[in-house]
Amino acid sequence: MAAAKAHPKAKEYLMSTDFPVAEIALALGFSDQAHFTRAFGHAVGTSPAKGRRALRY
Structure with missing residues (x-):
């Protein structure tokens, strides 16, 4: 996941x-x-909440 681009x-x-x-x-x-x-x-293509759900499940 490209979350590192956000931070x-x-x-x-x-x-x-x-x-x-x-x-x-x-x-x-x-x-x-x-x-x-x-x-x-912009960095990941989804919201932090949706990203969190994707990372956890």
Whole structure:
């Protein structure tokens, strides 16, 4: 998964935590959830929530 393009730790946080996407966004240094979601979507082609589900199942 190309989540590393959005942020190197994005994939790790989405796979290994149950933190809300908004909390992950702030932890990764994004100004808000929308900014993280856009960056993640451009890098990966899906939303962080859908990416999380795909990584876990």
